[in-house]
Amino acid sequence: MDNTLIELKNVSKTYSTAAGDFTALKNINLKVNAGEFVGIIGKSGAGKSTLLNMINGVDQLTNGEVIVRDGGENISVHEMSEDGRALWRGRKMGVVYQSFQLLPMLTLIENITLPLDLSDNFKPRESKARAMQLLQLVELEEHANKLPAFISGGQQQRVAIARALANDPSILVADEPTGSLDSITADHILDVFEHLVSDQGKTIIMVTHDTSLAVRFTRNLRITDGELEHEGDSDESKKVDKTMRRRRK
Numbered sequence: 342m343d344n345t346l347i348e349l350k351n352v353s354k355t356y357s358t359a360a361g362d363f364t365a366l367k368n369i370n371l372k373v374n375a376g377e378f379v380g381i382i383g384k385s386g387a388g389k390s391t392l393l394n395m396i397n398g399v400d401q402l403t404n405g406e407v408i409v410r411d412g413g414e415n416i417s418v419h420e421m422s423e424d425g426r427a428l429w430r431g432r433k434m435g436v437v438y439q440s441f442q443l444l445p446m447l448t449l450i451e452n453i454t455l456p457l458d459l460s461d462n463f464k465p466r467e468s469k470a471r472a473m474q475l476l477q478l479v480e481l482e483e484h485a486n487k488l489p490a491f492i493s494g495g496q497q498q499r500v501a502i503a504r505a506l507a508n509d510p511s512i513l514v515a516d517e518p519t520g521s522l523d524s525i526t527a528d529h530i531l532d533v534f535e536h537l538v539s540d541q542g543k544t545i546i547m548v549t550h551d552t553s554l555a556v557r558f559t560r561n562l563r564i565t566d567g568e569l570e571h572e573g574d575s576d577e578s579k580k581v582d583k584t585m586r587r588r589r590k
């Protein structure tokens with residue numbers, strides 16, 4: 342049976358700027374199965390955030406198709422309006438943004454109850470308890486009533502992760518979710534992600550520039566100058582992946 346959950350077909354993205362057009366993604370083809378923990382690894386400027394923004398519908402592609410299975414239906418994300426994509430994303434996906442994007446005037450717990458209260462996935466009286474559980478998961482429950490400005494960048498990143506999980510989405514799309522974390526906290530977050538995949542059947546696509554994290558994913562892809570290289574595409578990529586696996590043992 343075809344287990345494809347997310348499919349990108351010939352996806353390109355060209356940004357128009359005052360200095361001219363810039364193609365940040367070139368003909369990307371990608372299939373992600375339900376239950377995968379996919380890592381997309383690339384250097385700064387490679388197109389990682391742009392690629393995630395095509396998958397979660399934050400931005401509109403220039404060419405190609407993005408199809409996400411939702412229940413029994415195939416949703417064509419690229420054909421939706423911006424508002425349609427936002428509504429769909431709120432229901433279907435958890436998104437961890439590279440810049441966290443917490444609301445500064447809301448406390449940490451309010452940042453997490455907000456998406457819960459905007460959706461009807463949980464009853465209003467359950468939302469506070471659920472938000473507290475998620476803060477516990479990222480070990481920040483004692484800061485629940487603080488404003489984001491009063492915690493560190495790494496702590497804000499963990500709140501952003503908790504918020505992304507609020508509505509118990511089947512898909513999590515995370516942009517450098519460990520970028521501001523020390524290695525022990527990053528390890529803890531990756532353990533949480535692994536657990537979501539292996540025990541709860543979630544599907545996670547995570548972007549990072551940190552090649553040492555490759556061992557944590559069920560599949561690795563590399564992105565270079567807007568082009569996606571699949572594991573095993575070339576001898577060179579195989580060599581790199583093998584070296585990383587050996588290092589972990």
Ligand SMILES: Nc1ncnc2c1ncn2[C@@H]1O[C@H](COP(=O)(O)OP(=O)(O)OP(=O)(O)O)[C@@H](O)[C@H]1O
Pocket residue numbers: 356357358363365383384385386387388389390391392439550
């Ligand atoms: N809104 C935009 N307008 C014009 N160019 C953009 C825009 N967003 C990104 N770019 C360019 O597209 C390329 C890819 O950017 P992107 O943010 O996707 O890279 P990235 O891999 O996420 O980098 P980083 O690791 O620094 O977050 C870069 O050259 C960037 O300058």
Ligand SMILES: [Mg+2]
Pocket residue numbers: 389390391439516
């Ligand atoms: Mg980025």
